Amino acid sequence: MATVNSPLKDETALRTTADALQGALVDLIDLSLVAKQAHWNLTGRSFRSVHLQLDEVVALARQYTDTVAERAVALGINPDGRVRTVADHTKIRQPDGGYQSDDKVIASMTDTLAQVIARFRERIKATEETDLVTQDIFINLTAGLEKQHWMFEVQTQ
Template identity: 40%
Template sequence: MKASPTLTGNLQTVLVDLIELHVQGKQAHWNIVGTNFRDLHLQLDEIIDAARQFADDTAERMRALHALPDGRTSTVAKSTSLAEFPAGLIDTHDAIERVVAALEAAVGTMRKVHDEVDEEDPTSADLLHEFIARLEQFAWLVNAETMKPTAKVATPSKK
């Protein structure tokens, strides 16, 4: 099978968000300070490892479909849907909010392209299912760091 331009574009969109998620995770990992530093520092390692693996899986799937992945920094910077992560030290609470937002943005991209991907290549859609499930789990785990036990229900983002 050879990927159509639509499938190639959709997988490329997922790829750049996964690369950016990995890079933002490292930025947070290196610069967080504050309460529960160690727990978040270690949790970020898990997210980073998953994002790197998912990016590699996506790029290799693209190559299997005779598409050319583009993971150059210039491409990622101009086409990611993730908001820019701030420079410098960041409090754990603020980092949690930003990491959850980045995870949700990456998932949002995957959900946005899912139906078109599934229509052309269910195998690639299966990868997206795996990525979505794991990234949503990470978002829940990270977000739980700042939730209060009085919270009734966590409200998902509207993206």
């Protein structure tokens, strides 16, 4: 792994942290794109509230995309947010094309956020022994994702 004078001297710790940061970057970039796609193609009675909530998800994902990428650089790791990289490595289920009803978008975002949160919880555990600063970023981000998940989930009941 090519690094620029990383503060993490242990190669295994650096690799684990790098993998967690890169996976997070892919999740966040694609989450912002999936939420924006839903935002543009939303229809239904709850249009306005869901439309605005999707923007909150996009803003959260974009904010933390930069935070995660900059953390990687601070550790001497090259973040890779290229379209091809995201397309090849995303684990987020892609939305159907065309207009989507508010109920379908709410259910889809609830599921997508739950899956992303599960991966972030794995990253929190993975970085517990390797880099507490990265772990702290993941903890704060996960709290924001869990809030968004809750706000979508209550609309499914």
